[in-house]
Amino acid sequence: MSEREKPQVTVVGLGRMGVPIATAFLDAGYATTVWNRSAEKADALVARGAARATTAAEAVRAAPLVIAPLLDHDAVRQALEPATEALRGRTLVNVANTSAGQARDLAAWAAGHGADYLDGAMMALPRTVATPDGFFLYSGSERAFTAYRSELEVMAPAHYFGTDPGAAEIHDLALLGTGYAALTGFLHAAALLDSVGTAPQVFAPLAARWLYGMADFLPQLAAEAGARTYTEGVSTIDLNRAGVDSLVGLSRAHGIATDVHEPLKALLDRRSADGHGHDSFSSVFELLRATGHPVT
Ligand SMILES: NC(=O)c1ccc[n+]([C@@H]2O[C@H](COP(=O)([O-])OP(=O)(O)OC[C@H]3O[C@@H](n4cnc5c(N)ncnc54)[C@H](OP(=O)(O)O)[C@@H]3O)[C@@H](O)[C@H]2O)c1
Structure with a gap:
């Protein structure tokens, strides 16, 4: 079977992310046209073999x-x-950060x-573009994702979330939310330990080890929340409520802000007061999940 011919590729926008993206295409042997405001x-990309477009229109015309x-x-x-x-007949892959609504607007504008x-x-x-440490999320045209999967994978492993153009941005924010909670938890813990003489730099490797273990726990939480069955968890609402109470109390005693864990304490208190103290920790999901129609 003959190898699929590589399509030409255009990269518009050569900022911090655009340069490594264009470089990845050049390194992978793609005829690459570049343009930047x-x-x-x-210049450096042209020296490596990229074709320079002098206008955005010239750049778009150069590749499908x-x-x-x-x-x-x-x-x-x-x-x-x-x-x-x-743009007519071309595929536009917008990887700029936008809101879900803006992504939908851009899809409609492009279709127009x-x-x-x-x-x-x-x-x-x-630095993680075109390495296994980065990954990109996509949504919108399924045809485009399928037709250009190989090219998308040049930039990073590619994950597709369906035809709603806003879906990739929603998944992006969901991942950021997961990270923010973990990182803010780390900063709180670092402040607590700093108050007893353990420097944040000393604590960081231990915290990283713990977080890897926590990551392994996600499939079980997901299975319980997905099935909405909370009887088989490894720890209960009441057990974790006691743990979070202790953490908030210790923080207060050390003069450390309690803002990070108070909201979790409130959720656990509510769940327990509702008679679900013996359910799995994952049942907090019941207090967080959507109850009405989403407004995005
Ligand atoms: N940097 C990161 O670590 C990172 C990680 C993940 C995602 N992102 C996202 O990736 C996107 C690009 O980020 P970046 O870090 O590469 O940004 P950047 O280094 O600031 O580059 C921005 C690019 O946009 C161009 N640009 C801005 N306004 C423009 C306009 N009105 N008309 C034409 N071109 C314009 C800039 O052109 P000029 O060179 O002429 O200014 C430049 O090429 C952002 O949405 C960012 O949130 C960034």
């Missing part, structure tokens, strides 16, 4: 697949508004100009 940022690691929604519209005629649209969220840093 500040033209000099293309246009990747846009621009700053935000407004930047995408401002950069590509002068290129709308060239005859382009297929895939929205992306980059769970990566500049």
Whole structure:
């Protein structure tokens, strides 16, 4: 079987993320056209073999697949508004951070100009682009995701979340939310331990080890919450309520802010007061899940 021919690729936006993305395509042997509002940022890529486009329209015309690691929604519209005629028949992959609503607006705008649209969220840093440590989320055109999966995988492992263009951005925020809770928990613990003479740098490796173990626990929490069955958990609401009470009490005694864990304490207290103290910890899900129609 002959190897699939590599399509040409265009990258518009050569900021911190755009440069490693364009570099990854060049390294993978793709004919790559680049454009950036500040033209000099293309110089190093052109020296590595990229074709320089002098306008966004020229860049879009150069390839069937246009990747846009621009700053935000407004930047995408401002950069590509002068290129709308060239967009017809192209696939636009917008990997800028936008809201779910903005992603849907961009999809409609692209469709209005005859382009297929895939929205992306980059769970990566500049240095983890094109490494196993980064991954990108996508939603929008299934045709585009399927047709260009190989190209998307050049940038990072690719995950698809369906045809709603806003879905990738919602999953992005869900992952950020998971991380924020863990990292704020770490900062609280570091403050607590700092008050007894253990420096944050000493604590960090222990916390990392603990978090890896916590990550292994996620499938069980997910199974319980997914089935909404809370009788087989490894620890109960009441057991964890006692633990969080102790943590809040200790924090207070050491003059440490209790803002991080008070909301969790309130949830556990409520669950227990509702008569679910013997249910699994995962049953907190019942207090958090949507009860009405989502407004996104
Ligand atoms: N950096 C990270 O660690 C990281 C990680 C994950 C996701 N992200 C997301 O990735 C996207 C890009 O981030 P970045 O760090 O690469 O940003 P950046 O370094 O600030 O680059 C922004 C890019 O957008 C262009 N741009 C901004 N406004 C524009 C406009 N009105 N018209 C045309 N071009 C415009 C800039 O052009 P000029 O060079 O001319 O200014 C530049 O190419 C953002 O949505 C960010 O949230 C970033």
